[in-house]
Amino acid sequence: MKVNVVLFAQARDVLGADQLQLEMGDRPTVGDLKRALVEQHPELQEILGHCSIAVDQEYSIDETPLRNGCEVGLIPPVSGG
Amino acid sequence: MIEIIESKIDSAALLAAVNDPDAGANLLFVGTTRRLTGQQETSQLNYDCYREMAAKKLAEIRAQAMERWPLKAVHIVHRVGDVPVGAASLAVAVSSPHRAEAFQAAQWIIDTLKEIVPIWKQEVFSDGKKVWVHPGASPSSSQ
Numbered sequence: 001m002k003v004n005v006v007l008f009a010q011a012r013d014v015l016g017a018d019q020l021q022l023e024m025g026d027r028p029t030v031g032d033l034k035r036a037l038v039e040q041h042p043e044l045q046e047i048l049g050h051c052s053i054a055v056d057q058e059y060s061i062d063e064t065p066l067r068n069g070c071e072v073g074l075i076p077p078v079s080g081g
Numbered sequence: 082m083i084e085i086i087e088s089k090i091d092s093a094a095l096l097a098a099v100n101d102p103d104a105g106a107n108l109l110f111v112g113t114t115r116r117l118t119g120q121q122e123t124s125q126l127n128y129d130c131y132r133e134m135a136a137k138k139l140a141e142i143r144a145q146a147m148e149r150w151p152l153k154a155v156h157i158v159h160r161v162g163d164v165p166v167g168a169a170s171l172a173v174a175v176s177s178p179h180r181a182e183a184f185q186a187a188q189w190i191i192d193t194l195k196e197i198v199p200i201w202k203q204e205v206f207s208d209g210k211k212v213w214v215h216p217g218a219s220p221s222s223s224q
Contacts (some may be wrong), residue, residue, distance in 0.1 A: 009129045010213040019123070025170070050218035052092035057134035073131055080110050080128070080135075080159060080200030080215035081171050081191060 001026070003033060005072045011047050024066070030055065031062035033072060045073075061080050082155075084133060084138045087162040090169040101153035104176035106183040110191060112165050112171035122145040122207040129172060131199035135159070138198045146190050150182040157190065159200060169201075195217070 003022045012018050022036050030053050038045050053060050054073035066072065096109040114126045143155045143172070153176040164170045174192050177183040202214045 008131055008199065008205070010215055010218070012129075013213070021135065021165050047215070047218060050215060052181070054131070054134055057131075057137050059197075061131040071136060075131070075199050076201065078195070078199055079202045079216060080130075080198050081095070081195045 001028070001066075001068050003028070003066055003070070003072055005033075005074055007074050011044060011051065011074050011076055011078050014043055014047060015041065024051070028066045029062060030060045030064045030066065030072075033066060034062070037074075048074070049075055082157075083143055084135060084140070084156075084158045085130060085136055086158060086160055090158050090160050090172045092169055092172045092174075093131065095156050095172050095174045097155055097157060099154035099174040101176050103178060104153040104197070106177050106180040107176045108180075108183040108187050110171070110173045110187050111169045112191075113169050116166045116167045119202075119206070122187040123166060123204055124207045125163055125165045125205045125212075126170065127163050127203040127205060128159075129201045129203065130159075131160075134199050135163045139194070142185040142190055142193050144199070145193075149189075150177060150186040152177045152186055154181065155186070155190070157194070159194075160196075161200065 005025050006019045017036050052075040055064055056070050092111045139157050146155055154172045160170045160173045173187055175183050175187050204212045
């Protein structure tokens, strides 16, 4: 299935895009998504180690399942305020 | 009230808006763009934001604060986009019957916001260099 990932801040600058599409296998989890991100976009490796993953605007863990059509956000360490 | 805006924050209006006949304490925090970080001079901050999630997280923080302390009102406004030196990027206003809970709640709201709300600042230095602020990650600059 295809998963859409939205990018912000340094991750967006590294890729030069504000989103990307990933091709994933069946019943993927957030852990699978992180591995696929590094494989398909190795330039993200450094920042990815510091990022959280949001699924449908909620922070996730590696075991969180991904549904078809869900929105995944790559969240670098935040610095609001 | 929760707001994410791209224009100037009216902090006086925010403070006035939390006033309540049953409040004896009205507190306003305003975070502004600071000119100097160490020896480096900032000309402005650019804020990026995951708008939908940031609004959701700000609303959760507000609801939790109102549950935890006997507050009368809580308003949080975050400005995103370009914020020049001296201008406000964040305003938090709370009111409560007594001052202790207003101080505690405001401190907790700001600390929690800085931990979980998906908003990011990019420092734009006076020499034109730009750096995303990602606490814990190694800095990388562009331009």
